[in-house]
Amino acid sequence: MVFPLYMFALVYLSNYTIQPLSYSIIQPSECANTRFGCDWTELGVGASDGVGNLRWCCSDDAVALGLCNGGPKQEGRLIVDPDKFQGQHKFLPVPPSGVWSRNVKFGRFDLKEGEGTSGKYVLVVTNCNDLMGRNLTVTGQYTWKSVHGYLPGNLFGEMYFFVGVFVCYLILFAWYGLRMKIHRDAQIPIQKWVLATIGVGLLEVFFKAGDLWVWNEDGERFWFSLYTGVVVGVAKRAISRCLVVMLSLGWGVTCDTLGDKFKRVVVLGLIYAGTSAARDVMTVMAITENEILTQNEETELLDVVTILTFITAFIDVTFYLWIFDSLNATMQYLESMNQSMKLKRYLRLRLILLISVVFALLWSMFGIVDSFNDQRMVNEEENGWMLSAVWEINYLMVLIGLSCLWQPEAGSKEYAYVMELSSNVWRRVGV
Numbered sequence: 001m002v003f004p005l006y007m008f009a010l011v012y013l014s015n016y017t018i019q020p021l022s023y024s025i026i027q028p029s030e031c032a033n034t035r036f037g038c039d040w041t042e043l044g045v046g047a048s049d050g051v052g053n054l055r056w057c058c059s060d061d062a063v064a065l066g067l068c069n070g071g072p073k074q075e076g077r078l079i080v081d082p083d084k085f086q087g088q089h090k091f092l093p094v095p096p097s098g099v100w101s102r103n104v105k106f107g108r109f110d111l112k113e114g115e116g117t118s119g120k121y122v123l124v125v126t127n128c129n130d131l132m133g134r135n136l137t138v139t140g141q142y143t144w145k146s147v148h149g150y151l152p153g154n155l156f157g158e159m160y161f162f163v164g165v166f167v168c169y170l171i172l173f174a175w176y177g178l179r180m181k182i183h184r185d186a187q188i189p190i191q192k193w194v195l196a197t198i199g200v201g202l203l204e205v206f207f208k209a210g211d212l213w214v215w216n217e218d219g220e221r222f223w224f225s226l227y228t229g230v231v232v233g234v235a236k237r238a239i240s241r242c243l244v245v246m247l248s249l250g251w252g253v254t255c256d257t258l259g260d261k262f263k264r265v266v267v268l269g270l271i272y273a274g275t276s277a278a279r280d281v282m283t284v285m286a287i288t289e290n291e292i293l294t295q296n297e298e299t300e301l302l303d304v305v306t307i308l309t310f311i312t313a314f315i316d317v318t319f320y321l322w323i324f325d326s327l328n329a330t331m332q333y334l335e336s337m338n339q340s341m342k343l344k345r346y347l348r349l350r351l352i353l354l355i356s357v358v359f360a361l362l363w364s365m366f367g368i369v370d371s372f373n374d375q376r377m378v379n380e381e382e383n384g385w386m387l388s389a390v391w392e393i394n395y396l397m398v399l400i401g402l403s404c405l406w407q408p409e410a411g412s413k414e415y416a417y418v419m420e421l422s423s424n425v426w427r428r429v430g431v
Contacts (some may be wrong), residue, residue, distance in 0.1 A: 045124070055079065057128035057189030060224040061276040078126045080196040087121075143219055151216035156373065158385035159216065162209035165392060169202040172403060190252035193243050194406055200236040204229055205392075221288065230280045238273035241319045242266065246348065248326035252406065253342050254333060272315045279308035282335070323353070345405055356394055363390055 041048045046056045047067035055061070058068035058079050068079050081088070092102070121144070127136040148156055176195055180187060207229035214222040242265050249265075251258050258265070286301045327350055334343040367387060 032180050042084065044081040044086070045078065047079045047081070057126075059128070077128055078124075094280075135215050145219070149216035150219035151212060154384050155212060156216070158389065159209060159212035161385065161389050162212065163204050163393075165396065166202065166205040166209055166229075168396060169198060169205055172400060173198045173202050176403055176407065183408040183410055183412065186410055187408060188252045188256075188412055190243075190410070191406060191408055192245060193239070193246065194403055197236065197243050198403065200232060200239055201396070201399065204232040207232060226284065226288075227281065229324055230284055231277055234277040234280060237276065238269045240395070241272065241316075242269040243402070244323050244353070245326065247402070247406070248323045248330060249331040250326075252331070253345065254330060254339075268315065268318065272312065272319070275308050275311045275315065279305055279312055282308070338384065349402070349405060352398055352405075356398045359394055362392075363394075 041054070046054060047062070048054045049065055053065050053067070055065065055067050056078060057167055058074040058077055062068050062079065065076075068074050123142060125138055143150065143153070146156075150158060159421060167271050173195070176198055180191060180195060207225045209223050211225040211229055214220075214225065215246065245265050246258060246262070249255075249258055249261060282301050282305050284419075286298055327346065329344060331346050333352070334346060
C-alpha cells in the first residue's frame with residue numbers, strides 16, 4: 001500500500017541551525033498489535049542503555065551515557081539509527097536568532113508499494129536543541145492517503161460492513177413493509193413500531209456508511225452525516241428498547257392497549273434517548289475536535305461523558321429488569337389461561353433475548369481478556385472495527401427474530417384479540 005504524507009507547516013521563532021522537522025515511522029504489526037505497543041528504540045528512533053536511561057535527543061547527557069556520538073552531525077538532533085530506521089524524514093534549516101517564518105513547500109512523503117509498506121504509521125515532529133534553541137511553533141495540516149483513499153486503514157473494512165448491513169436492513173424493511181401492505185386489514189399497532197424500528201436502523205447505517213464513504217473520497221468528515229448517524233443510532237436504541245418492553249407487556253397478544261404503562265414506557269425511552277445522545281455527541285466531539293479543544297476542556301467533556309455513561313447504564317438496567325419481569329408475568333398469564341399458541345411465541349421471544357444476552361456477555365468477556373493480552377487476538381489496527389461490528393450484528397439478529405415472530409399475516413388482529421379455547425371447552429359445548 002502507498003501512504004503519501006502531505007505536510008504544510010508554518011514555522012515561527014524557530015531554532016538552532018538545522019533541525020529535523022518531521023519523521024514518518026512505520027510500526028510493524030508484530031509490536032503495534034501488542035498491549036504495550038512498539039519500542040521505538042528497536043525501530044531506530046531514540047536510544048536506551050538497557051538500565052532505564054532513555055533519550056530521544058542527542059544532548060550532552062546522552063553523549064555522556066554513550067547513547068549517541070555527538071558532534072556537528074548529531075548534536076541537538078533526534079537520535080536515529082540508520083541501520084534500523086525504515087521511515088522517512090524532512091529537515092528544515094533555521095537561523096539561531098531573529099523573527100523568522102517559512103513554509104514547507106515539499107513536505108510530501110511517497111512510500112513505494114511493496115513488502116513492509118503496509119501498516120501503522122506515526123508522524124513525529126521534533127525540536128531537540130534545548131540549549132541554544134528557542135520555542136518552535138508549527139501550524140498547518142497533514143493528510144494521510146492510502147491506495148484506497150483517505151479513510152484510515154483500520155476503518156476501511158467498517159465502511160463495507162455498513163454497506164452490507166444497509167442492504168440487510170433494506171431487504172428486511174421492504175419485506176416487512178410489503179407484508180403490512182398486503183395484510184393492511186389485519187394490522188395491529190405493535191407492527192407499526194416494528195417497522196419504525198427497522199426504518200430507523202436503516203437510516204442509521206445509511207448515514208454511517210455515507211460518512212465513511214465521503215471521508216474516503218474527499219479526505220474530510222461529512223459532519224451532517226456523522227452527527228445524524230449518531231443521533232439516529234440513539235433513536236434506534238431507544239425505540240427498540242421501548243418495543244421490547246411493550247412486547248413483553250403483552251401488547252398485541254394479551255391486550256390491545258397498555259393504558260398508563262404506555263406513557264411510562266415512552267417517558268423512560270425519551271430519558272434514555274436524551275442522556276445517550278448527549279453522551280455520544282460529546283464523545284464524538286472529544287475525538288474529532290481535539291485540535292480545537294484545550295486540554296482542560298477535553299478533560300471536562302470526558303468527565304461529563306463518564307457521568308452520562310453511568311446514567312445511561314442505570315436506565316439500561318431498568319429496561320432489562322422491566323423486560324424480563326414483564327415477560328415472565330405475561331408467560332405466567334398465558335400458561336394459566338391455557339393459551340398454548342401465544343405462549344409458544346413468547347417462549348421463542350425469551351429464547352431470542354437470552355441468546356442475545358449470553359452472546360453479549362461472552363463477547364464482553366472476550367474483549368476484556370483480549371485487552372490484557374500481550375499479543376492481541378484481534379488486530380485493532382486492521383480489524384478493530386470488528387469489535388463494535390459484532391454488537392451491530394447481535395442487534396440485527398434480535399430485530400430479525402422479532403420481525404419474524406410479529407410479522408404481518410392474515411388473522412393477526414384476530415390472533416391478538418381473541419382468546420384460544422382449550423379442548424375441554426370445545427367438548428363441553430359439544431363441538
